[in-house]
Amino acid sequence: MWIIAIIILVILITGFRIIPQSRAKVVERLGAYNKTLQTGLHYVIPFIDRIASDVTLKEVVKDFEPQPVITKDNVTMQIDTVVYFQITDPKLYTYGVENPVSAIENLTATTLRNIIGELELDETLTSRDIINTKMRAILDEATDPWGIKVNRVEVKNILPPKDIQEAMEKQMRAERERREAILKAEGEKKAAILIAEGEKESAILRADAKREAHIREAEGEAEAIIKINNAKAEGIKVMKEAKADAAVLKLKSYEALIDVANGQSTKLIIPSDLQNLTSVASVLKETMKGDK
Secondary structure (H helix, E strand, C coil): HHHHHHHHHHHHHHHHEEEEECCCEEECCCCCCEEEEECCEEEEECCCCCEEEEECCEEEEEEECCEEEEECCCCEEEEEEEEEEECHHHHHHCCCCHHHHHHHHHHHHHHHHHCCCCCCHHHHHHHHHHHHHHHHHHHHHHCHCEEEEEEEEHHHHHHHHHHHHHHHHHHHHHHHHHHHHHEEEEHHHHHHHHHHHHHHHHHHHHHHHHHHHHHHHHHHCCCCCCCHHHHHHHHHHHHHHHHHHHHHHHHHHHHHHHHHHCCCCCCCCCCHHHHHHEEEHHHHHHHHHHHC
């Protein structure tokens, strides 16, 4: 009797279930859905209640195998995707579809083929964000009856055929060489412009210096001429104030004649009264004696 009681007690105790965080269990009673056990302590009736499924509520990441797809311009390539999804309703996940992960994989492959079939090769290679957005929207809507929410879809790799890859590499290499040539030409152009501007500024500075030197030289000569003329004018003024007679004036003219003769002139004009030179010299001699 005690043994039966102990066995019954053990069976009843085994009916307690502790559900950890981010987990859920679907319970069937006599083969029909009964309830979903969330985080915490629960009790199920032994032999009557059954745990139909134990699911995780965490976000699940599935990396699917590459799928062959054909672009709009008839290029076959391999594309593999990564799907991030989360179970929001354990009941729908359990009873909505058989093998939900396989269903998501097949749905991803067919959706990817439909989207890529509307794009050409170049658009496929440069439109990953558009592909990801379209696939996420389609998969999220399609998996709602399964109790699954698709959070993100990422195109992991796009593998064109080998000949297409080689052509693309050649094109990229040619593009890099073209850009390098353009940058080199622009650098040489800028260098030539800088050299020309430097030579221009140097020529301007030299011209300014030469002009300034000529101005200073002209100003010096003008100032010298002015001083010479002022000196001559002052001499004439002194001679006038001294009331110089004709003899002195004649003497000055002869001195000027001597200066002309000492110059580079090839012709000399002799005054007509040169024969009076002796009388003029005598007058100068007497004048000098009087001054003494």
